[in-house]
Every structure is written in structure tokens, then in C-alpha cells.
Amino acid sequence: MAAASPHDRMAAPEGAGGFLAWLMAPERRGPLLVAPAVIVLFVMNIFPLLWSFGLSFFNYRANRQDVPDFVGLRFYERVLSDPDVWDRFQTTAVIVGSSVVLQLVIGFLLALMFAREFPLRRILLMLVLAPMMLSFVSVGVFFKLYYEPTFGLLSQFVSTFTGEPFVLLGTPTGAIVGIVVADAWMWSPFVMLLVLAGLVSVPKYLYEAAEIDRASWWRRFRTITFPYIKSLLLLAVLFRTIETFKLFDIVYIITEGGPGTATETIAVFTYRVAFQFFRTSQSSALAYIILFVVIVLTNLYLYAVKRREQEVA
Amino acid sequence: MRTIRDSMVLGVSAAAVATALLAGGTARAADITITMAAPDWPPTRFMKEEFDRSYQSPDGHNTVLDIDFIPWPSFYERVAASLASGEQKYQMIVTDSQWLGAFVEGGYYMDLTDLMTADPELTAIMQDLHPALVSAYSTYPHKSKDFIADNPFPAPDTRYFGFPQFPDTYVTFYREDLFCHEGEAAAFQEKYGEALPCTYEDWQNVDWDTFRNVGEFFRRAKGEPLGDGVADDDFYGIAYQAGKGYDFSTMAINAFIWQHGGSIWDETKAPEAQAEGVVNSDVAVEALEHYLSLLQYMPPVAQTGQMDIFVIQDLYMQGKVAAIIDWVGLGEPVLDPSSSVVADKSAFGPAPGLRKEDGSIDRTGNIGGQPFVLTTWNSDEVTNEALNVVKWWLKPEVQKNFVAGGGQSGLVSVMADPEYNSLRPWNRAHVEMLDWQRDVWHVPDFFELLTQQQEEYDRAITGQIDAQTALDSIARFQQQLLEDAGLIQ
Known part of the structure; x- marks a missing residue:
């Protein structure tokens, strides 16, 4: 009987020890280390995504035991021609636009304030950053109580001047303002952090040179400060737009989408279609349309990141 | 000849069979x-x-x-x-x-x-x-x-x-210290020409008109006299469900519709029963207008469409409302001094209803x-x-x-x-x-019926649309949805 060559031994390992050695070979170690993350990603993200994508082409309701039947693009057509969907997109756009602008203004002003040294700066900075570290539910409940017209702080304060309770959430405009303020309160510190990072990266000698040239405050801002922070501002805009586009928790807790459907964002609407009406396929189609919008925004975000890297380089 | 050993084997086998049969005949503990x-x-x-x-x-x-x-x-x-x-x-x-x-x-x-x-x-x-x-x-x-x-x-x-x-049913929770207060009772009698309900029997005679008067009468601004003292905050007379969430408004509004002689879509008569013409009938519109007309006497949270059963329970327990209509299931915390400032002042009566021509009161409600x-x-x-x-x-x-x-x-x-x-x-x-x-509907599509109805009621409660517009929209939606589901032909 001829002895086995080293090549044969590698191809056919003997016992568990041999398999382990084969598995831990240097060329397999990398994929092996990454494998758990890939498996989790597949099970938790990729598989559900593919599954729900498939469902969007079938007529299926999760609370019925009927056999799903293939309907092609019918639900995409239905979603895109549903006036309710476009109404919720418009509501979302109003909330996103208002909230992101407010966050940018407040975040920018806060960044300008914290770019300088002053007494108790660090403590104040921690306090200002606190809202973005809270959970959405806490913020939602806090603002719901804050706006409560019978005993809420806002109403108590306003009524000292007007003598009447202040009912902010009783009108569509008031309810949108309430949502926007709550979201901006929570996320303006995030914008501030990004802008602050840009502000501290501006070389001091540029300001010194501008001082010598007696440049005005506006000119210094326009020609020195803004170029350094503009890509970070763009990042902030895109990141907050993507996040606010998916706004659910705060809306659901503060107004439940009311009055009527005045503050029902597309995320809340999708939730209702999926988990209250159990129109599973329709909600899947809607979710993929939202995903498409988010992917477009994300690509813009990545483009902005790339530009920022090029500028830094 | 059978040996002793054979006899023993036979005996043990018979015992085993008998045990097995017995065990099969009785339930085993699990x-x-x-x-x-x-x-x-x-x-x-x-x-x-x-x-x-x-x-x-x-x-x-x-x-x-x-x-x-x-x-x-x-x-x-x-x-x-x-x-x-x-x-x-x-x-x-x-x-x-x-x-x-x-x-x-x-x-x-x-x-x-x-x-x-x-x-x-x-x-x-x-x-x-x-x-x-x-x-x-x-x-x-x-x-x-x-x-x-x-x-x-x-x-x-x-x-x-x-x-x-x-x-569970809803009943009236009321402040006995206010409704049985001599001074308040005299003022109420003088203003409305009727007695302020105090005892259970008095509440058996309370219709929506009296309930409205109670709402108007007990509206007090902070610092105004209230019972034996003064109101330490704005105080309100009445409250019932007016909430967008789940079924809150629907539960209260259904009562008004039934009491006025109207109807919701009748699932027991499907597929002949229609939604349009029934849900938005003149009687139903009148009932919804009646429901909406009382909201002005309630705490301002009613204007936001967020006055659900828990909110009115909270307001009552905080001593901010004189009488509420709420579920019996939420009564226990009201009597708990650790959660309620009115624990020792509360009493209960039937919910108000609509007085009929013969003088009786229709209290039809949603279970x-x-x-x-x-x-x-x-x-x-x-x-x-x-x-x-x-x-x-x-x-x-x-x-x-x-x-x-x-x-x-x-x-x-x-x-x-x-x-x-x-x-x-x-x-x-x-x-x-x-x-x-x-009871409200039990059909598989109830959540869609309910959600759309709640949204329209919420618009009416917050003053964006009137009762007719709300019910027309609800009737149209229900007709279409139930036709699609094969429940209306």
C-alpha cells in the first residue's frame, strides 16, 4: 500500500482535529472571522428584505390563511396611484423640510456659541447634547405632556398672558409645529456637533490674517468659515433628512398622526397598513418605494462624504 | 402440566394488562x-x-x-x-x-x-x-x-x-362633594330650574341636556369658588371619550347614534345592509352634532382629539373634572388614595342618555x-x-x-x-x-373601518370638518371597503 502524499492529507483530513486545522488555515481565517457577521446580516437584514420584496408581488395578508397569488406590479401601481400615499408623502416632506431647516439654524448657532471658550462651557455642552441621547419614546412622552393643554407647562405659561388654555395640537398647523419642535429639540445637538467639528478645524491664522485686513464678520464667515463647514453642513442636512424621513415614534406618541391625518407621516401610514390593516403585500410595496427614496438620499450622503474626504486630503 | 413458573408469568402478565387497561381508562396527570x-x-x-x-x-x-x-x-x-x-x-x-x-x-x-x-x-x-x-x-x-x-x-x-x-360598561363617575353640596345645588337649581343630581336615583334621571348643564355649571377658572373651597386650577364640568387612538371616539359616538335612532353598518344583515344612506343618515348627523356640541364643556385636551379613556380618568383623579363617563374597569384606581385625590369623594351612577318623548331615557351604549x-x-x-x-x-x-x-x-x-x-x-x-x-362590527375588516372612522371623527372633534362631511366620508369609505370585501352587494 502506497503512503499518502501531503496533498492527499490536506484534501481528506482525518477526524475533528484535522477538520479544525483545515478550517483554521491562514487563507480561511479571514472569511471565518467575518462569517458570524455575514450570517447575522443575512438572517436579520438580507433575507427579510428579499422575502418582503417577493411578497410585494403577491396578494398576501399576514392575518389570513389564504394561499398568496401572484399579482405582479399591482400593488406598486395601487400605492403610486393612492391619493392617501401622496398626501402622507406631502406631510412627511413638510415635516422633514421644516425640521431639518430648524435643526440647521439652531445647530449652527449652538456650534458658533460653543466654538468659543467661556465659563461652564463643558457642562453646558453636555446638557445641550443630552436630548439626542434620549430615547424617542421618552422625548415623545415628554412633549406630549409639555403640550397638554389642561396642565402642560406650555399651556400654563401661555395662559398667564392670555387667560385661556393654549391648545397647540388642536389644529393641523399647530400639530405639525409641535412635531417639528420636538424633533428639532432632539436632533439640533447632532447638527451642532458636526458643525463644531468643522469650526475647530479652521486654521486660526486665516482669521488673524482677516483681522489684519479688517474684514467684516460676514466676509470672514463667507470666505473662511463657510468653506470649511459647508460639506459638513451638507452631511448634516442629508443625514437628518434621511432620519426625519423615517420619523415614526415621536409622531405616533405626540399626535398619533392627528388631528385627522394632518401629521401622519409615510412611516406611520406604512405601519398602519402593515400591522393594523394587515395589507402585507401593499405595505411591502410601499416600504420598497420608501426604501428607494432613502437609497437615493443615502447616495447623495455618500457623495457628500467623499467630497469631504477629498477636501480634507 | 403447568409449572409454578408458568403460573407466575401468567399472573404477572394478567396484572400488567389489567393495569394498562385501567390506566387507559382514566386521565393521566400531566x-x-x-x-x-x-x-x-x-x-x-x-x-x-x-x-x-x-x-x-x-x-x-x-x-x-x-x-x-x-x-x-x-x-x-x-x-x-x-x-x-x-x-x-x-x-x-x-x-x-x-x-x-x-x-x-x-x-x-x-x-x-x-x-x-x-x-x-x-x-x-x-x-x-x-x-x-x-x-x-x-x-x-x-x-x-x-x-x-x-x-x-x-x-x-x-x-x-x-x-x-x-x-365592562361605561358609567358616570362623579364628585359627591360637589354634586351633593348645598350651595352648589341651590345655585344649579336657580340657574337651570332643575335639581343637581346627587344620589344614584338622581343620576337615573340625568339626560344629555342635564349633563350639558352640569358641564357648563362646573366650569370654574382658577381661584373661583368650588364646593367648600376654591378651584386651585382651571376646573371643568364633564368629560367623555374623544380620542383618535384605537376606538375611543367611536365608543362614545355610537351611543349617541343609537340613542338618536340611527345605525352603524349592520353586519347582521349583510350583504343586504348598506353603509351609504345609513351611516350618514340625517339622524346620524344629528347625533354626531349632539356629541360634538358637548365638547366645549370639557377640558381643552378634547380639542386635540386626544381625550381618551385614560386621559379622562387621570383628569378626574387629579380633581380637574366634576363628572366623567368612563369604563367600570377603570374605576378601581379612582378609589385608591395613593393615585386619586378624589378617592373619598367619588360616587357612581348610570351614564346619561337621550330623553324620549314619553319621558324615558335611552342609554344605549357600546359594550x-x-x-x-x-x-x-x-x-x-x-x-x-x-x-x-x-x-x-x-x-x-x-x-x-x-x-x-x-x-x-x-x-x-x-x-x-x-x-x-x-x-x-x-x-x-x-x-x-x-x-x-x-357592539360595533366584528368583521375581518374592522380595523380599517375603525381607523378611517376615527380619523374622520377626529377631524370633526378638532373642528376641521362638520358632522355631515365626516359621516359622508365614513359612509363612502365603508361602502367601498365592504363592497370590495363582499360584505355589501
Whole structure:
């Protein structure tokens, strides 16, 4: 009987020890280390995504035991021609636009304030950053109580001047303002952090040179400060737009989408279609349309990141 | 010749066969865990405590009732998600009556008709239950209360699915210190020419007009006299449900529609019954306008469409409202001094209603509370034991304990006990109100019907649209949805 060559031994390992050695070979170690993350990603993200994508082409309701039947693009057509969907997109756009602008203004002003040294700066900075570290539910409940017209702080304060309770959430405009303020309160510190990072990266000698040239405050801002922070501002805009586009928790807790459907964002609407009406396929189609919008925004975000890297380089 | 050894083998074998036969003839004790989904509130907490304290399986099983207590706001979503996922986690479910259609059609709730009919004990229970509860909590397709009253169990062409876990009605919670205050009573008499209701009997004569007067009369600004003192904050006369969430506005508005002689879409007459022309009839519009007209006397949160049953309970317990209409199930915390500043000042009466031409008051309302059901994937052994739990829960002595602990019974024989009304202060009102109860739809599409209706009611409550516009939109939506579902032809 001829002895086995080293090549044969590698191809056919003997016992568990041999398999382990084969598995831990240097060329397999990398994929092996990454494998758990890939498996989790597949099970938790990729598989559900593919599954729900498939469902969007079938007529299926999760609370019925009927056999799903293939309907092609019918639900995409239905979603895109549903006036309710476009109404919720418009509501979302109003909330996103208002909230992101407010966050940018407040975040920018806060960044300008914290770019300088002053007494108790660090403590104040921690306090200002606190809202973005809270959970959405806490913020939602806090603002719901804050706006409560019978005993809420806002109403108590306003009524000292007007003598009447202040009912902010009783009108569509008031309810949108309430949502926007709550979201901006929570996320303006995030914008501030990004802008602050840009502000501290501006070389001091540029300001010194501008001082010598007696440049005005506006000119210094326009020609020195803004170029350094503009890509970070763009990042902030895109990141907050993507996040606010998916706004659910705060809306659901503060107004439940009311009055009527005045503050029902597309995320809340999708939730209702999926988990209250159990129109599973329709909600899947809607979710993929939202995903498409988010992917477009994300690509813009990545483009902005790339530009920022090029500028830094 | 047979040896001794052969005889011994034969004897042992015969004994073994006999033992096996005997064992097969009697139920074997088993460890059974019944997992039940239930909303997290006193009536279900009490059930768990009482079960752990007193339940003995009649079949000798070692049974554990493992209740998954779910917060109310996410109760439907959690149960629905569990059922739809196919995890088969629950053997029993405390369910809102409206869910019956969706989850029966989904194949999740067990049809108990044959088991009830075959079991004399269950048959006796069904025949002893109040018809309003059998109608709302058990039948699918839905049968009206009148049909059930005319056709005791087992009614023809009727399928039964549930038993009452906690039957609930809404009643009036009121501040005895204000309504029985001599000075307030005199001022009310002078202003409206009628007596301020103080006793239970007085409240039996309260219609919506008097309730409106109460709302107007007790509106006090901070610092104004109120009873023996002054209002330490703005104070309001009345409150009832006006909330966008779940079914809050619908529960109150249905009462107005029925009392005015209107109707919601009648599922017992499907597919002939129509939505358009019924849901938005002139009478229904008048009823909704009546409901809306009283909101001005309520705390300002009513204007936001967020005045749900928990909000009015909170406002009442904080001493900011004189009288509210709320579920009996929310009464217990009101009497707890640790959570309520009006614990020692509260009394209870029937809910107001609409006075008819003959002077009587129509108090028709939408039933609350929940039945419990069994799920279809239970083994025979688990099903039998779950039904043993049902029989235990609906035993008169257990029901009386439950009532003494703040619950209610659906058994007519228990409610007829002279001691019943004295067990808790709201019992008399509950028993009186139970006769007036009807229920909203039970069809599988109920959540879509409900959500759209709640949105339109919310628009009307917040003053964006009028009653006619709201009901026209609701009727149009329901007609289309129910036609698509084959429930209207």
C-alpha cells in the first residue's frame, strides 16, 4: 500500500482535529472571522428584505390563511396611484423640510456659541447634547405632556398672558409645529456637533490674517468659515433628512398622526397598513418605494462624504 | 402440566394488562402550561392571582396559567403579530370582541360550539350569561343581542367562540362633594330650574341636556369658588371619550347614534345592509352634532382629539373634572388614595342618555370588556384543561371574588345576587347599563373601518370638518371597503 502524499492529507483530513486545522488555515481565517457577521446580516437584514420584496408581488395578508397569488406590479401601481400615499408623502416632506431647516439654524448657532471658550462651557455642552441621547419614546412622552393643554407647562405659561388654555395640537398647523419642535429639540445637538467639528478645524491664522485686513464678520464667515463647514453642513442636512424621513415614534406618541391625518407621516401610514390593516403585500410595496427614496438620499450622503474626504486630503 | 413458573408469568402478565387497561381508562396527570395573552390591567392581574391561589385541575393536572401581560396601547399589535407570525405561543387569548372576525377567519380562534353543546356545564354557563355578552363576545358571524335573547344557547345557525373574561360598561363617575353640596345645588337649581343630581336615583334621571348643564355649571377658572373651597386650577364640568387612538371616539359616538335612532353598518344583515344612506343618515348627523356640541364643556385636551379613556380618568383623579363617563374597569384606581385625590369623594351612577318623548331615557351604549378565547393549535388535552379554566373562572364563587376585587360578572345568576350591588360602588350602575349594550362590527375588516372612522371623527372633534362631511366620508369609505370585501352587494 502506497503512503499518502501531503496533498492527499490536506484534501481528506482525518477526524475533528484535522477538520479544525483545515478550517483554521491562514487563507480561511479571514472569511471565518467575518462569517458570524455575514450570517447575522443575512438572517436579520438580507433575507427579510428579499422575502418582503417577493411578497410585494403577491396578494398576501399576514392575518389570513389564504394561499398568496401572484399579482405582479399591482400593488406598486395601487400605492403610486393612492391619493392617501401622496398626501402622507406631502406631510412627511413638510415635516422633514421644516425640521431639518430648524435643526440647521439652531445647530449652527449652538456650534458658533460653543466654538468659543467661556465659563461652564463643558457642562453646558453636555446638557445641550443630552436630548439626542434620549430615547424617542421618552422625548415623545415628554412633549406630549409639555403640550397638554389642561396642565402642560406650555399651556400654563401661555395662559398667564392670555387667560385661556393654549391648545397647540388642536389644529393641523399647530400639530405639525409641535412635531417639528420636538424633533428639532432632539436632533439640533447632532447638527451642532458636526458643525463644531468643522469650526475647530479652521486654521486660526486665516482669521488673524482677516483681522489684519479688517474684514467684516460676514466676509470672514463667507470666505473662511463657510468653506470649511459647508460639506459638513451638507452631511448634516442629508443625514437628518434621511432620519426625519423615517420619523415614526415621536409622531405616533405626540399626535398619533392627528388631528385627522394632518401629521401622519409615510412611516406611520406604512405601519398602519402593515400591522393594523394587515395589507402585507401593499405595505411591502410601499416600504420598497420608501426604501428607494432613502437609497437615493443615502447616495447623495455618500457623495457628500467623499467630497469631504477629498477636501480634507 | 403447568409449572409454578408458568403460573407466575401468567399472573404477572394478567396484572400488567389489567393495569394498562385501567390506566387507559382514566386521565393521566400531566404538567400543562396555558399561556394566555392579556392586557395588563387589574381584571387580568386579579385572574392570575386568583388562579394561583385557588385553581385545582378537576383532571388532576398540574396546570400553570402563564399570562403574558401586554400594555393596552400595543395589545392588538402584539397579539396580531404573534398570531400572524405562526409562533403559536398562546393557548388562550383575552381578546377585544371586534377582533373575532379577523382572527376566526384567520384560523386562529377555536370554534367552541360543539364543545359547549356537548358539555352540560358549559351549556349551563352559556345559558346563564347575559344576552348582550353572548352576542358581543361569543358569536361570529355576529348575532344581535335581541336574536340571542330570543334564541337561548344553542341558537340556530350560530357559532360560538368566547366566554366573558371581564364584561365592562361605561358609567358616570362623579364628585359627591360637589354634586351633593348645598350651595352648589341651590345655585344649579336657580340657574337651570332643575335639581343637581346627587344620589344614584338622581343620576337615573340625568339626560344629555342635564349633563350639558352640569358641564357648563362646573366650569370654574382658577381661584373661583368650588364646593367648600376654591378651584386651585382651571376646573371643568364633564368629560367623555374623544380620542383618535384605537376606538375611543367611536365608543362614545355610537351611543349617541343609537340613542338618536340611527345605525352603524349592520353586519347582521349583510350583504343586504348598506353603509351609504345609513351611516350618514340625517339622524346620524344629528347625533354626531349632539356629541360634538358637548365638547366645549370639557377640558381643552378634547380639542386635540386626544381625550381618551385614560386621559379622562387621570383628569378626574387629579380633581380637574366634576363628572366623567368612563369604563367600570377603570374605576378601581379612582378609589385608591395613593393615585386619586378624589378617592373619598367619588360616587357612581348610570351614564346619561337621550330623553324620549314619553319621558324615558335611552342609554344605549357600546359594550366594553373582553372575552377570552382558545386557539386552534391546542391539543385535546390542553383544550380540555383550558375549558376547565373557563369553568373555574365562571364559577359563582370565583366570580363574586372577582367582583369584590373590582371586576364584573357576566352571569345573570351572579348579578341577581342581592349582595352583588354592594360589593363595589359602581355595580348597580353596571348592572343597569348592561341591558343597554350593543357592539360595533366584528368583521375581518374592522380595523380599517375603525381607523378611517376615527380619523374622520377626529377631524370633526378638532373642528376641521362638520358632522355631515365626516359621516359622508365614513359612509363612502365603508361602502367601498365592504363592497370590495363582499360584505355589501
